[in-house]
Amino acid sequence: MSNQTRGGRINRINPLIQKIISSALLRSSDPILNKATITHVSTSPDLKKSMVFVSTLDVNEGSLKTALEKNRTKIQKVLAREMTTKNVPKIIFEVDSTFNNVLRINELLDRLSLIHISEPTRLGMISY
Numbered sequence: 508m509s510n511q512t513r514g515g516r517i518n519r520i521n522p523l524i525q526k527i528i529s530s531a532l533l534r535s536s537d538p539i540l541n542k543a544t545i546t547h548v549s550t551s552p553d554l555k556k557s558m559v560f561v562s563t564l565d566v567n568e569g570s571l572k573t574a575l576e577k578n579r580t581k582i583q584k585v586l587a588r589e590m591t592t593k594n595v596p597k598i599i600f601e602v603d604s605t606f607n608n609v610l611r612i613n614e615l616l617d618r619l620s621l622i623h624i625s626e627p628t629r630l631g632m633i634s635y
Contacts, residue, residue, distance in 0.1 A: 516552075517550055517552060520550055520554070520592070521548040521549065521550055521557075522548075523590065524548045524550060524557055524559070524586065524590075524596070525545045525547075525548045525559075527585065527586050527589045527590065528545055528548075528559055528582055528585075528586065528598070529544075529545045530585075531581070531582045531585040531586070532545070532561075532582070535578060535581075537574050537577075537578060539563070539565075539566050539570060539571060539574040540574050540575070540578060542563050542564070542565045542566070543561050543562070543563045543571060543574075543575075544561065544562050544563065545559060545560070545561055546560045546561065546562050546603045546605070547559075547560040547603065548560070550596050551596065553594075554592060554594040554595070554596050555594070555596060555597065556596050556597045556598075556599055557596035557597070557598055557599065558599050558601055559598055559599065559600050559601070560601050560602075560603040561575060561600055561601070561602060561603060562602065562603040562604070562605065562606050564606065568602045568604060571602055572600070572602050575600040575602075576600065579598060579600065582598060583595075583597070583598050586598065
């Protein structure tokens with residue numbers, strides 16, 4: 508079942524969790540977390556767990572994941588303090604590698620474009 512068909516409750520809770528965790532990351536003393544961005548939040552319908560997808564442009568994925576796991580309990584406490592629901596979901600952080608994938612695809616397309624421009628007859632193209 509997709510987020511759109513789940514109903515209003517989860518669609519209201521996900522942005523709230525995103526806002527609270529984003530603020531907590533900005534206030535963190537860890538400079539790696541200060542530069543991190545929450546790209547997506549997906550909470551289970553029973554509010555038991557919340558997958559929080561995080562990305563950053565500055566550091567590698569390993570150090571981001573380490574910093575997130577090191578500070579997870581602090582962020583979980585902030586979430587519990589600021590949410591008004593009966594249950595507060597357990598945060599599970601995942602590094603969102605979408606941006607890195609986009610960079611890799613663009614790099615491959617640029618490389619293909621350079622091959623196409625420099626060797627048009629080799630690819631079966633007619634150069635004028």
